Amino acid sequence: MLSQIVRPMVRTQLRLLANSQATRATLVNTIAQWLGFLGVEARVTHLDAASNQIQVSLTVGKPEACDPHDWQQILKNLHQGKAEVPPVGAGMELSAQQRSKLVRLLAYVIQVGNPHEPISWDALHPQLMLLGFDDDTLMGIRSALKIPQDLDMLMEGLEPDLAAIALPKAVSIALLDRQVNPSEDKALAILLDSMKLS
Known part of the structure; x- marks a missing residue:
């Protein structure tokens, strides 16, 4: 599944780069x-x-x-010394509505990743920070995790460009435990299909 995701994801991200x-x-x-x-x-x-x-x-x-x-x-x-790392920019601008949908999509992937275990924000937060999420996104995910997210509702009217932004982030989250379960796989496949509509 991941090999089917990566190539079109890269193509779409390159197109988004050209328009960014x-x-x-x-x-x-x-x-x-x-x-x-x-x-x-x-x-x-x-x-x-x-x-x-x-x-x-x-x-x-x-x-x-x-x-x-x-x-x-x-x-x-x-014998390599430490290099100075410039600050990384925020990337593409999202509207409030797009950001809301993005964090709810990511919360859904987290919720279905281990559906039989309660989510510990204290354990999850450092892992998400390592994936490079900014503070606003982290707080949005934390808030969205408080209620069950519905995949069908989230995919309704999903823009291809937003799907292209969400997909690599969703893949990173799904791979936190080094495996992709059927529910995660379904969400990734739907994001991939939505992204291809562009």
Whole structure:
């Protein structure tokens, strides 16, 4: 399922980049997001357009699958110092209605991720912060988690561009526990289909 999601998601995100008023900030966030799907924590430290290419410099954190001892040895071997990381922009502007729908969609993915367990915000909040959600989005998700979200209602009138923004974030949330259950898979598939309507 994820392989079917990634290619069209990348194509749509590239189209959104071409139409974005904040192309640099959006591309910085998108690159970090793409690497995040692989379990790699990355920050863009330099981004520039040269000739027919985009030059990108990254600061990369320890991949989740990497043993801490191995990672320390890699750092020691590279003799690499700490790099200054510029602040990352907020990316695309969403209307209040779009932001509301986005946070409710993300809350739904969280709710169906482990439907038989109560959601602990204290445990969830740090994980969402690591995924790069801003404070407004985090508070919106927290509020939306207080009531059960309905997928059919959320998908009603969903704009393709909003689906394209929601999909990678929903994938990141679904993969927090390293597995995608049928309910999460259904939500991701519907977001993908909605995104393709553009």
